[in-house]
Amino acid sequence: xxxxxxxxxxxxxxxxxxxxxxxxxxxxxxxxxxxxxxxxxxxxxxxxxxxxxxxxxxxxxxxxxxxxxxxxxxxxxxxxxxxxxxxxxxxxxxxxxxxxxxxxxxxxxxxxxxxxxxxxxxxxxxxxxxxxxxxxxxxxxxxxxxxxxxxxxxxxxxxxxxxxxxxxxxxxxxxxxxxxxxxxxxxxxxxxxxxxxxxxxxxxxxxxxxxxxxxxxxxxxxxxxxxxxxxxxxxxxxxxxxxxxxxxxxxxxxxxxxxxxxxxxxxxxxxxxxxxxxxxxxxxxxxxxxxxxxxxxxxxx
Amino acid sequence: xxxxxxxxxxxxxxxxxxxxxxxxxxxxxxxxxxxxxxxxxxxxxxxxxxxxxxxxxxxxxxxxxxxxxxxxxxxxxxxxxxxxxxxxxxxxxxxxxxxxxxxxxxxxxxxxxxxxxxxxxxxxxxxxxxxxxxxxxxxxxxxxxxxxxxxxxxxxxxxxxxxxxxxxxxxxxxxxxxxxxxxxxxxxxxxxxxxxxxxxxxxxxxxxxxxxxxxxxxxxxxxxxxxxxxxxxxxxxxxxxxxxxxxxxxxxxxxxxxxxxxxxxxxxxxxxxxxxxx
Numbered sequence: 414x415x416x417x418x419x420x421x422x423x424x425x426x427x428x429x430x431x432x433x434x435x436x437x438x439x440x441x442x443x444x445x446x447x448x449x450x451x452x453x454x455x456x457x458x459x460x461x462x463x464x465x466x467x468x469x470x471x472x473x474x475x476x477x478x479x480x481x482x483x484x485x486x487x488x489x490x491x492x493x494x495x496x497x498x499x500x501x502x503x504x505x506x507x508x509x510x511x512x513x514x515x516x517x518x519x520x521x522x523x524x525x526x527x528x529x530x531x532x533x534x535x536x537x538x539x540x541x542x543x544x545x546x547x548x549x550x551x552x553x554x555x556x557x558x559x560x561x562x563x564x565x566x567x568x569x570x571x572x573x574x575x576x577x578x579x580x581x582x583x584x585x586x587x588x589x590x591x592x593x594x595x596x597x598x599x600x601x602x603x604x605x606x607x608x609x610x611x612x613x614x615x616x617x618x619x620x621x622x623x624x625x626x627x628x629x630x631x632x633x634x635x636x637x638x639x640x641x642x643x644x645x646x647x648x649x650x651x652x653x654x655x656x657x658x659x660x661x662x663x664x665x666x667x668x669x670x671x672x673x674x675x676x677x678x679x680x681x682x683x684x685x686x687x688x689x690x691x692x693x694x695x696x697x698x699x700x701x702x703x704x705x706x707x708x709x710x711x712x713x714x
Numbered sequence: 715x716x717x718x719x720x721x722x723x724x725x726x727x728x729x730x731x732x733x734x735x736x737x738x739x740x741x742x743x744x745x746x747x748x749x750x751x752x753x754x755x756x757x758x759x760x761x762x763x764x765x766x767x768x769x770x771x772x773x774x775x776x777x778x779x780x781x782x783x784x785x786x787x788x789x790x791x792x793x794x795x796x797x798x799x800x801x802x803x804x805x806x807x808x809x810x811x812x813x814x815x816x817x818x819x820x821x822x823x824x825x826x827x828x829x830x831x832x833x834x835x836x837x838x839x840x841x842x843x844x845x846x847x848x849x850x851x852x853x854x855x856x857x858x859x860x861x862x863x864x865x866x867x868x869x870x871x872x873x874x875x876x877x878x879x880x881x882x883x884x885x886x887x888x889x890x891x892x893x894x895x896x897x898x899x900x901x902x903x904x905x906x907x908x909x910x911x912x913x914x915x916x917x918x919x920x921x922x923x924x925x926x927x928x929x930x931x932x933x934x935x936x937x938x939x940x941x942x943x944x945x946x947x948x949x950x951x952x953x954x955x956x957x958x959x960x961x962x963x964x965x966x967x968x969x970x971x972x973x974x975x976x977x978x979x980x981x982x983x984x985x986x987x988x989x990x991x992x
Contacts, residue, residue: 417816423901427810431803431826431872438869439829439837442844446836449843505740512737515728524737526981531744533977535930537947538966541954542747545754552750594744610725617724652833654933659954669835676839676937686843689836696833 450474450686466682474687484671484688491667494582494657495650498589502597502646503639505590510601510638514608525602532595540659543588547578547660554578580662588656593649597642604638605631637710644703648696668692752970755963772960773968782965785949791857792945793928796867800924803868804875805917809909811876812883829870830877838937841866845938852940859943866938871927875920882916915983922980926973 417424448468455465478484513524531539546552554575561573578584612634616626632639654669661667668688675685727733755773759766776782807826811819829837844850845862853859886909894904932947939948946969953962 414815415813417814420814420901424810424814424816427806427813431807431810431876434803434869434872435825435829438844438865439840442840443832443836445843445847446840508733508736509740512728512733515726517728527741528744530974530977531748533926533930533973534748534970535932535947535966535973537932537951537954538751538970539748541950541962541966542751544954545751546747552746591744591747594740613725623724648831648833652835654835669833672835672839676842682843685839689833689839692833693836696831700831 446686447690449683450690452683452686454681454683474684475691477684478687478691487666487671488668488691490582490665491651491669494585494665494667495589495647495653498586498593498650499597499643499647501586501590502594503601503642506594506597506601506642507639510598510605513598513602514605525598528598529595536592536655539592540588540655543584543591543660544579547584547587549575549577549579551578579660580665582661582665584660585657585665585667588660589650589653592653592656593646596645596649600638600641600645601635602638604635604641608634637707640703640706644699648699651695652692748970751963752967755960755967757960760960772964775961776964776968779961781944782946782949782953782961785944785946786965786968788860788943789929789946792860792863792867793925795857795860795864796871796928797921797925799864799868800872800875800928801917801921804872804920804924805879805913807872807876808879808883808916809913812880812886826873826876829873834933837866837870838934841869841934842937853942859940863935863938863943863945866934867928867931870931870934871924874927875924878920878923879913879916882913882919886912918983919980922976922983926976929969929976930973 449466451470451472451474452466452468453471453473454461455467457465478488509528513521513528516524544551548554557576558573561567567573608631612630613626616630617623621629651667652669653667654673657665657667657670658673661670669692672685672688672692675681675688679685723729756768756770757765758769758771811823811826816822841862850862852862854861890908890912891904894908899907930947932951935945936948936951939945944952946965950962950965950969953959953965
């Protein structure tokens, strides 16, 4: 690697376009939202304007987001829905990553591809596909009805009552797990694959059961992958908007939906801006925490 | 009885029946919704989920839906322009980070990764606020009216390209570059004849990634598109809000097939024997 001083012309040619683009079309927009979050709707001729915003450096929007019970409930709900989805992803993805890591060399890339290929398919289409699965006359209810009738339960208890699977918290959690699973499998696979197998052999040879080996050797050794996976899934879950919008209906709203509403239907940009910056601060907080933890682990190692 | 009594290797986790069953179930659950959606786009029935015979009439309907076709053309145009711009910017940033040492380099790398880590919805509303605040011209003739969406797409996709290209350049033997310079080649000649041929698979992979990222994006486009500039995912979204129809299934199937083709191309490019790692 050479110093940038040695060849300044090339350095600046390479550096300028990308930096300018990110500065003007990313950092400036974020700056505008940051300023809007300290604003309030402008008062023109004694009336509250719908479109104009005045930057008054008020903290009212943040106070409203963190003190109004309506929004506190939604923030809390977003956190637990995301946490539940993340944990479920871990529980499902761990065995999957395990099978892939311990499969033969020839099969590994194909199995990995099979799990991450859905990630390439449009998020909207995958979410939409779930509607057909969960709706009242969807595949799940159809299958259940078929089993119900096959067992002659309809003659005992009357006709099958389809389950309400859509437009509730269950649908949102299921949707998030379905959509973000590949994000969990990849880091888990990376750390299980690197696992020193002789450690497992040693543990088993020394008389530990498979369960004890798993809990006391495998899990601690693959902890970096677990933490990465949890973060990679939790962050997009918390900021998700589409899943709750299409599968959650009016009953299951998340922060993303509130932000969208402020910028579209409710037209309260300052409040929406404050909410999106709160979401970003949480995201950065989680990332910083992880950076600290990795540095800690590295200095100890 | 050999099959039943065979001693299981304690470390052969992938060989255990229950692990394999679990993997198979997850695999089926991952694919079933999308496969069913694609299959039922050929079903000759509007509402039922019972198979009523094969038809392509919903593809015809989608084809004759002007709004849908217009949105589709918009999406492809945006994706194509985005691919060119994002690949160029991404490759330049990748070369910069690969070649030079400079002050605050890790901070600069963090800055480049920002569009990847921040929640999509935050970036979407930021773009909405930005374009309305600075008064980005609207109502321009096609394709200039797509410029706001393209600008936003480039902003979130070129950092991905930079990562892919930089990963490719990590395997480059720097001595080749030095040799080229020692032999009197100019900066441009060295780039054109030494660096570029090596970088090409990374560029193609990055370009394909930029193309799919743009084609697939819904959240950020949703905030930057206006009534005149509807993209395919935004159009599908507004159709989905009304009902689940076979027409949407047909349109989505087309998009899934395009995505899978691009993904397959990308795998081909990134395969070691095709990557030109001489």
